[in-house]
Amino acid sequence: MLEIAALGPTGHYRTRTRISVADARGVPALELASVPGLVVSHWIESLRSSAPLPFAERADVLRKAADVFEDQQILGDGLDAHEQRVSALTGTPITIVRECDRLITATLRDVLRAPFLAKPTGCGSIGGFMAEAPPAGAAWCRTGEVFAVHAAGNSPGVHSMWLEALALGYRVVVRPSNRDPLTPFRLITSLRRAGVPDSHLVMAPCDYATADLIIDRADRALVYGGQSVVDKYRDRRDVLTQGPGRSKLVVAADADRAAGLELARAGALYHAGTACTATTGVLVEEDATGFSVELAEALARVTPSPLPGDDEARLPCMPRSDAERLVEAVLERVAPAAVRLPPRVELLDEEGASAVITPAVIELDSPKDPLLSREMPFPCVWVAPFERDALDTLDDSLVLSLHTRDAGLVDRALDLPAVSNVYRGKPTSWTHPDVPHDAFLGEFLMRAKGVAHGDQ
Known part of the structure; x- marks a missing residue:
């Protein structure tokens, strides 16, 4: 029985309360740590107090994480063995798991592509004061510090979406789906080995009540779910829902x-x-x-x-x-x-x-x-x-x-x-790196702020 620990701001975190996860046959395959609400609240405050990496370093660190994801052993598995384990656990055909993992690594290697596409043309920078800017202009700045992800388990590819938040300087807490905790565990471990501080990125498996607490304590949240989830957060401007596609x-x-x-x-x-x-x-x-x-x-x-x-x-x-x-x-x-x-x-x-x-x-x-x-x-x-x-x-x-x-x-x-x-003239499933999935995530995470400098 594989044991999956939570990933806290000081490293692996094991709990007495665990969630049994069955594979596609209905047979128990792994035990997943379940983090209590009090601990998660402390983690979020730790994330909030941690300063983001300098903008120039973030993309380099995420690019290195792609190599770690592809080449290193995590939970005793290389990438091929990991993909077979995810396929057996979730029932997702192996070719789809591989395609999603390629999407994750491609996103890591080109993580600033989407933010620059989303950035208003009037903004001269992404965060920070523009040292060489004209006397009056705009900067594109975060609307918060902590980003929460309530992930789905229907596809490993969903974990390519929140990487943009890391690139923009958010500290991130991922609540994995019980159906697939393996993909976020491998991805977050890869990011940490590549240089993302533990205090910037945590994985907090938990029950639904604690998941709600995470969403409430974060500044911005991305939540996957059915129509009931969409209805629950419909009026929350700080929550972006990813519900049924109905394509x-x-x-x-x-x-x-x-x-x-x-x-x-x-x-x-x-x-x-x-x-x-x-x-x-x-x-x-x-x-x-x-x-x-x-x-x-x-x-x-x-x-x-x-x-x-x-x-x-x-x-x-x-x-x-x-x-x-x-x-x-x-x-x-x-x-x-x-x-x-x-x-x-x-x-x-x-x-x-x-x-x-x-x-x-x-x-x-x-x-x-x-x-x-x-x-x-x-x-x-x-x-x-x-x-x-x-x-x-x-x-x-x-x-x-x-x-x-x-x-x-x-x-x-x-x-x-x-x-x-x-x-x-294209199938609904068609994708392209320059075409947003459901608007640009940057539209939700960032805002334009006017800036000016020079002699008064």
């Missing part, structure tokens, strides 16, 4: 249908259907029924995965009971006639302990059906007709991809206030 694809009548089908297939399968940018809803302007049948035929060719550590794995692995519950949650909400491709539970071992869920395609009668935004942790696509006069049905989407030649339709989509990303 959607529109296939307009003027676009190539075969290409639209491939966009839907690729988006549905992205990261085994578990990512917030995977395609959840597809709206088709012409013959939605025919499109749903064609999409079902394409996704039916995705064969049940071997175990998640196999390079051929494409679907998320989970305990059999969890898989059966999720399939029932889909089928109990729809009429049998609407099911174009029914999800199935496929067992992966002789004991029947672990399973995958095959892809599903469900046709809906209306784009106003709330199921169009229903995310499931496996490839599950809801197909509905597209109505140009009801564009508001596309709102509240992390990514909205439009397969169309109509630039006016794309412009109208850009005006939707609750859509974060608008793509044209």
Whole structure:
């Protein structure tokens, strides 16, 4: 049984109270320290009293951490063994774990890219007084000192996001997901070995009540969760929520249908259907029924995965009971006639302990059906007709991809206030280092301050 300690401002911190973490078969795989609220409060005050590294040093330290992450043994594992352990623990296909780890190391090596993209052009510096600035100008400055992260466990890649806060001088407390404490442990250990002081970065596994305390004591917080979490913090300006993506694809009548089908297939399968940018809803302007049948035929060719550590794995692995519950949650909400491709539970071992869920395609009668935004942790696509006069049905989407030649339709989509990303002719899962995931994190962490100097 692997034991994972917390990482406090003075080093490893072991507790009597521990959290048992099961792997994708439902078998206990590790014990995770659970830090009490009083201790976490002390840690946060220690972070707050610690001065950030000079700006010029931060990027160098984070670049060194990428080499440590890739090359050194942590918890007795090199990177390959670590990735196999994460895959077995979470049920995430090994190819996805590797892709996410490459994202983490690429972010470490180019960590200032996003902050400089987000920085207003009127600001001459990131923090600090501009010694060579004009007599009047602006600086981009932190809005606080301590940044808290309530991490998700659906993808190791979420841990690439908060690195920007370290680069901007925040001291950071990470509350890891019980599902995957291994990725943040390896990353934080790498950062510390590379030169980030222990008093700048801690990992605090804890219960939900203590997690709430961390969010309240920090100056800024990034919180992952479902709709209930979004609703809980909706009115908190100091909390940035990362909730359901509800990413959607529109296939307009003027676009190539075969290409639209491939966009839907690729988006549905992205990261085994578990990512917030995977395609959840597809709206088709012409013959939605025919499109749903064609999409079902394409996704039916995705064969049940071997175990998640196999390079051929494409679907998320989970305990059999969890898989059966999720399939029932889909089928109990729809009429049998609407099911174009029914999800199935496929067992992966002789004991029947672990399973995958095959892809599903469900046709809906209306784009106003709330199921169009229903995310499931496996490839599950809801197909509905597209109505140009009801564009508001596309709102509240992390990514909205439009397969169309109509630039006016794309412009109208850009005006939707609750859509974060608008793509044209690309799957919802498309990414680029210069394209923010959900706005730039720097917009949340920083603000412009006017500065002036010279003779009075």
